[in-house]
């Protein structure tokens with residue numbers, strides 16, 4: 574049985590949970606209390622010296638980096654729709670995965686961490702930096718969704734899960750780009766059963 578180190582508000586965990594739910598892969602959850610600093614504990618640092626979640630254990634195999642986990646699971650379970658074997662399509666998937674990590678991800682962290690999770694400590698200049706970056710990146714994503722319902726074709730891949738988890742995170746700050754292709758794609762992603770299972774718990778009604 575897989576073991577997944579987890580936090581319900583992590584966008585990086587969320588993409589892994591979504592793939593496992595979509596593919597019907599079972600796993601045990603190990604919650605990591607980020608607010609209490611559990612990710613900095615010597616016990617967790619032995620599991621992931623980068624003090625980050627997710628980490629996936631598969632027997633003796635230990636993997637961190639959410640996109641590496643997506644690739645591993647897709648390859649191990651032969652999820653060829655999620656991680657196409659055709660070279661050109663795979664290259665497009667890899668491109669969006671890396672774009673998400675290198676370009677979009679830092680802007681999302683700047684905005685959402687500081688607007689939603691940091692409370693009074695929220696760094697206004699980081700929010701401005703993130704918003705300026707997002708103003709550049711939103712149109713790139715919008716154009717990427719112009720021709721096909723998902724990023725690389727008619728079916729979603731692990732690239733859609735990775736980028737979706739970032740876009741969902743932006744919705745927590747009401748900062749997601751509201752352009753038509755992104756909005757329609759976000760709706761298609763949110764309607765998926767596995768994706769639904771990866772959403773954070775709703776706050777209890779007052």
Ligand SMILES: N[C@@H](CCC(=O)N[C@@H](CS)C(=O)NCC(=O)O)C(=O)O
Nearest residue numbers: 583584585624625626627638639640
């Ligand atoms: N590149 C990593 C980023 C993971 C990451 O930033 N995780 C956050 C939670 S969303 C975390 O654990 N932060 C705690 C820290 O960096 O100390 C991945 O894709 O898995």
